[in-house]
Amino acid sequence: MSKVNNQVFTSYEKFVIFILAITQFTVVLDFMVMAPLGDLLLKSLSMTAQDFGIAVSAYAFSAGASGLLTAGFADKYDRKKLLLFFYIGFIIGTLFCGLANSYITLVLARIFTGLFGGVIGSISMAIITDIFTLQQRGRVMSFVQMGFGASQVLGIPIGLYIANKWFWEAPFFMIVAMSIVIAICIALYLKPVREHLSLQPQKKAMAHLWNTLKNKEYRIGFMSITMLSVGGFMMMPFGTIFAVNNLGVHPDQLPILFMISGVTSLTLMPFIGRLSDRINKFKLFTIATIWLMIVCVVYTNFFHIPFWLVILTNICMMIGIMSRMVPSSALNSAVPETADRGAYMSITSSLQQISGGVAAAIAGLIVYQEHENSPLINYDIVAYVLVVVSIISIILMSRVNKLVKKRYL
Template sequence: MKKQSTLEKFTSYQRSILIVLALLQFTVILDFMIISPIGYILTKSLGITTKEFGLVVSSYIFSAATSGIISAGFIDKFDRKKTLLFFSTGFIIGTIFCACAYSYNTLLIARIITGGFGGVIGSIIMTIISDIFTPNQRGRAMSTVQMAFAASQILGIPLGLFIANRLGWQYTFYLIVILSILVQIAVFFKLKPLKGHLNKESNAQPFLHLWHILKVRRHQIGFSATILLGMGMMLQPFISIFLINNIHLSNDDVPIIFLVTGTSAFFIMPLVGKLSDRFDKFKIFLIGSFLTIIIVPIYTQLPIVPLWVVLIMNVFIFAAIMSRMGPFQAINSMIPKQENRGAYMSVSTSLQQMAGGLGVVLASTVVFQSTTKSPLQNFDILGYLVIGISAFAVVLVYKVSELTKKQ
């Protein structure tokens, strides 16, 4: 594998901002991901069926996607810092509503509100990283932010599950609210205003600006690749249900699995980031995709096995899937010009979330349970769908990579 560049060191300001943005991403990801591991508790506590649970998960995603599309028209018209603070405030309010939910309908509404604000935060974070970090730094920077997934696995989800099992699932959301407020204070004091994109020409009208983003051919190819990668995440919401009802693990085993998996990611993601900045980013993405295609069918057809086997398999599947995201985000960030970057990343994130929502809805029509304690059926078929989507995504990401080299 041929080297494409040497590593550029981060400045002290870059490092501090990267930590703050990673912490913010951590709270948003934890809010979204915690639904899966506490899914078993939620379905019993609120009397939610498997199909309704799928809608609760997807409602957040669809709301985030819709909000991202709407905000794309004007998100490049404001200081990035002020935009980030606005959406993070709405996210905190929505999470409070989640903690106060007392039925399927109220939880559904609360998730829609939370998704409407929280879903846009990810695209703003990626835009800020693209503004502050050079292309040869973005692999490491974006992989560092992606480590928020690992942090949520190691710290957030086990702690959230512990609280949910001991005090009630509502207190898990209260924990997220407290963390989010602390991080928002750090954003307010640490992040400098980002207005460089305001000095460049762009369409004055929000609708025209959005239309300009959508009609550009290279943008369309990037969006297509993003959609496929989003749909490829359809396994995650049903993993805890599969492990408990099919593999016969206990509720107390699930936090251990997330803890071990997340710990491994702290070693894997920095390595992926460094490789992405030192070598061709698409080749690193290709390796991750190849590993995903191998491990997914094995994981989704696991028989009843000991906990240690599940731990190993979970580490492998998480590493394979997440090893694709850092390199792709770095490639994708190089598609738009700076004055269009906020809108492009917002639309891209929205499409990824919408595709994820469609994937969950599709998955909820494939998998099913006779009762809340019955084994999860057709999880292996879901694995084959993920394989097909992953293979097709490789083709589109290759095209995106080639476009960035021609710019």
């Protein structure tokens, strides 16, 4: 596929962006829906805050393991076939989540889902990097990552509504139905992505993985993504529990909260994507990270505040999250050579998931509740840890920025 550095996307490129965005939407929704269902799950399955942290971490750890296992051969196959294979596995795992009837079966289902779902993001990133130039990727990634916002605008509020109206398993069945349609579209309309195959040296899978891991420049990218993921995952799993039990948000208000936050994300993403392509990506990332640190510390020290203030603070958090996600993804995509791109993205995805699992598990050890309806204690400490981790991530991302400048300028 030719990479023409123009400003207008072709009709097929628009389809690629759309199908990857909607795929991302379902995968992100599957992961994200666990957080808003947190309070309901704790009460329905008699789970503790620590149990819930493990349930969230189970997906992340299995996704991380899967990323490492697939990294060695990720550049040896047509990326379309890889995407379709893992997406079908993700659909089956999500179905198992909906069929789970206990804490143990839910954890096992999350492990299975993570084995497949955790790799999809890295395959999508490799496809984007194969098809689009660095100058286009800020916009492309902003659209693809709109799945993050769309999952809050549409998926999470609808999922919460049907979970409250019927049962907690219903959102997973909703995701399965949507994903089957998307898988059919991928199979029928996405063209093979295999130009990278002609660049591949004849190396065994493990040798390819090892050569990617030991590359000094790649390790800079790996470290930066690891710290970024630790900071990103620490607060998220317990956000709903904190909102309900500490801030006084009624469960029926949660869909409104997530919908407004999601609309903010969708509105911001195209703007942030264009901004990321026009100004220094590292500068945008740094400003957004500092903004997010301040908002998180303030938010976690609130107690029983008006609902409008909860909404406003969540909007401020989404601004920070989106504004650092797009430039960091674009910078990281420029680190690997073409022949190593699939392996690099798989390892990156693996590190993201494992780091997120560690972060969620650590947060689960820090916070606790005296009983299921009592306030969540020590959530502010999680925010202070996030500040330290975020400062480290800025330092590491500056090294990535220097590496990318050296390669492309």
